[in-house]
Amino acid sequence: MNESIRVEGLEKVFGNERAIDDITFSVGRGxxxxxxxxxxxxxxxxxxxxxxxxxxxGGKAEVLGIPAEKVNTPDVLGRIGVMTDTxxxxxxxxxxxxxxxYADLYGVSNxxxxxxxxxDAVNLGGEEKKKVSSLSKGMxxxxxxxxxxxxxxxxxxxxxPTGALDPVNAKHIHEGLKELNRNGxxxxxxxxxxxxxxxxxxxxxxxxxxxVRLMDxxxxxxxxxxxxxxxxxxxxxxxVSLPNRPESARKLHDYMAAGxxxxxxxxxxxxxxxxxxxxxxxxx
Amino acid sequence: MTFSMQRMYAIFVKDLKxxxxxxxVLTTIIMPVVLALFFGRGDAVPLEVHFLVFNTAFAxxxxxxxxxxxxxxxxxxxxxxxxxxxxxxxxILTGKSIVSMGMTVLTIVLCIRLLGxxxxxxxxxxxxxxxxxxxxxxxxxxxxxxxxxxxxxxVVITPFIFILGMGTIFAEMLQGNVILTVAEYLPxxxxxxxxxxxxxxxxxGEIAGHFALLLGWTAAVIAATALVYRKREMGSE
Ligand SMILES: Nc1ncnc2c1ncn2[C@@H]1O[C@H](COP(=O)(O)OP(=O)(O)O)[C@@H](O)[C@H]1O
Ligand SMILES: [Mg+2]
Numbered sequence: 001m002n003e004s005i006r007v008e009g010l011e012k013v014f015g016n017e018r019a020i021d022d023i024t025f026s027v028g029r030g031x032x033x034x035x036x037x038x039x040x041x042x043x044x045x046x047x048x049x050x051x052x053x054x055x056x057x058g059g060k061a062e063v064l065g066i067p068a069e070k071v072n073t074p075d076v077l078g079r080i081g082v083m084t085d086t087x088x089x090x091x092x093x094x095x096x097x098x099x100x101x102y103a104d105l106y107g108v109s110n111x112x113x114x115x116x117x118x119x120d121a122v123n124l125g126g127e128e129k130k131k132v133s134s135l136s137k138g139m140x141x142x143x144x145x146x147x148x149x150x151x152x153x154x155x156x157x158x159x160x161p162t163g164a165l166d167p168v169n170a171k172h173i174h175e176g177l178k179e180l181n182r183n184g185x186x187x188x189x190x191x192x193x194x195x196x197x198x199x200x201x202x203x204x205x206x207x208x209x210x211x212v213r214l215m216d217x218x219x220x221x222x223x224x225x226x227x228x229x230x231x232x233x234x235x236x237x238x239x240v241s242l243p244n245r246p247e248s249a250r251k252l253h254d255y256m257a258a259g260x261x262x263x264x265x266x267x268x269x270x271x272x273x274x275x276x277x278x279x280x281x282x283x284x
Numbered sequence: 285m286t287f288s289m290q291r292m293y294a295i296f297v298k299d300l301k302x303x304x305x306x307x308x309v310l311t312t313i314i315m316p317v318v319l320a321l322f323f324g325r326g327d328a329v330p331l332e333v334h335f336l337v338f339n340t341a342f343a344x345x346x347x348x349x350x351x352x353x354x355x356x357x358x359x360x361x362x363x364x365x366x367x368x369x370x371x372x373x374x375x376i377l378t379g380k381s382i383v384s385m386g387m388t389v390l391t392i393v394l395c396i397r398l399l400g401x402x403x404x405x406x407x408x409x410x411x412x413x414x415x416x417x418x419x420x421x422x423x424x425x426x427x428x429x430x431x432x433x434x435x436x437x438x439v440v441i442t443p444f445i446f447i448l449g450m451g452t453i454f455a456e457m458l459q460g461n462v463i464l465t466v467a468e469y470l471p472x473x474x475x476x477x478x479x480x481x482x483x484x485x486x487x488x489g490e491i492a493g494h495f496a497l498l499l500g501w502t503a504a505v506i507a508a509t510a511l512v513y514r515k516r517e518m519g520s521e
Pocket of ligand 1: 014017018019037038039040041042043044045046
């Protein structure tokens with residue numbers, strides 16, 4: 001089995017609202033897959049279905065080769081890690097006590113060392129004895145992430161893992177996730193942060209209105225949506241935009257021959273630009 | 285259906301730690317001990333007073349701790365994490381029940397000491413108390429499933445503490461009133477009558493009748509709890 005997740009024609013209707021309306025995708029083993037979409041697109045609902053917390057109203061979903069509605073068993077749940085935007089910690093207990101409790105639930109061996117290692121990975125080394133109620137929001141989020149990784153799951157679901165983090169800590173988490181992935185962990189993450197997706201993901205799916213609008217490798221997408229326009233900044237400070245046409249080559253040649261070129265930039269779209277292009281919506 | 289002692293024990297330890305740091309709940313569960321200290325100073329404490337204290341312990345300790353332990357997991361969004369871990373609902377509820385029941389047993393033992401309670405037949409009275417313990421833990425589970433925060437659970441438990449805990453104190457006042465005729469079927473009255481019947485050496489049939497009623501209450505509350513659980517699924521919104 002080379003697929004960690006397989007979803008076909010998935011649908012979830014709440015009352016008369018279609019939260020998910022026909023989604024199809026699969027995530028390969030060892031992949032970092034990004035689910036991108038604005039608030040309300042259906043990202044969390046998809047994670048809930050894949051982790052056995054919600055039943056789909058239509059379609060098929062498999063996680064680690066097991067139908068999503070049968071994921072809810074100790075065996076399967078022990079192989080996945082989940083961090084959602086509504087995960088909570090025990091506020092009266094310390095960071096260590098929270099993680100030790102989960103280590104026991106998951107049967108983690110060598111508990112003390114493992115907890116030290118995951119805390120280092122999320123940049124919380126040395127904070128074991130802090131009471132959760134005294135942590136900042138970002139520290140709580142990193143503790144929850146550490147908890148999701150504690151038992152070295154094969155597959156992790158991360159629902160907006162860096163939402164409450166400052167850039168320095170977000171960067172630390174990104175490095176940690178890449179490292180985790182190098183060691184073989186499959187990562188399914190949702191985000192509305194395009195830079196994060198571009199940096200981390202092997203493939204991204206654009207979600208809007210409960211449907212996948214586009215899905216591919218981020219650089220392939222950027223190439224596909226690039227129109228080849230070159231922006232030349234002249235010594236005079238003037239900016240010239242050269243579309244991808246034969247006559248542009250002559251113009252560029254002339255500028256260069258005259259020594260007028262200060263800088264040349266390609267006009268590649270960002271994932272954010274492509275998202276707006278495809279869905280007509282801004283992300284955040 | 286798997287059951288893991290290790291996971292159940294982990295939940296027990298975690299809940300005990302949380303409880304030991306929850307001053308709000310701790311101040312409520314010492315109530316029966318305060319009552320025992322107050323009444324225990326008299327020379328001959330009447331049977332009704334002993335059981336007033338014991339029933340209060342069942343309601344204010346067993347039912348209250350259990351309801352809060354469940355409601356707070358929802359309030360703090362920790363239940364979702366638990367449901368996505370290998371822990372099963374049975375393990376979660378068993379681990380919590382052992383904390384609630386264990387604390388209640390400790391409280392009752394302490395109250396028995398303070399009040400100097402004696403009985404002619406520990407086996408029968410002990411069995412009645414054991415059934416009550418299960419009943420009140422089930423009531424706590426039911427309240428925990430139906431409420432969503434510590435505060436909500438604390439408000440909902442109050443009438444239970446007054447009626448099913450201290451209700452027998454009003455028996456004198458209500459003598460001859462139709463309310464008492466009905467109230468006498470409540471589990472706290474039944475436990476007290478059971479003990480009184482044992483003391484006075486009543487016929488086996490009368491004692492069995494009180495037992496049957498206590499067991500009936502317990503079965504009914506457990507059935508209601510199972511029903512509510514199925515309807516709500518602990519974690520879903
Ligand atoms: N339990 C629920 N009941 C009713 N509607 C819901 C429920 N959960 C989510 N929805 C709706 O489904 C849509 C998708 O929500 P969600 O998956 O949380 O989006 P996202 O995580 O992408 O922000 C939203 O319109 C939301 O209002
Ligand atoms: Mg969401």
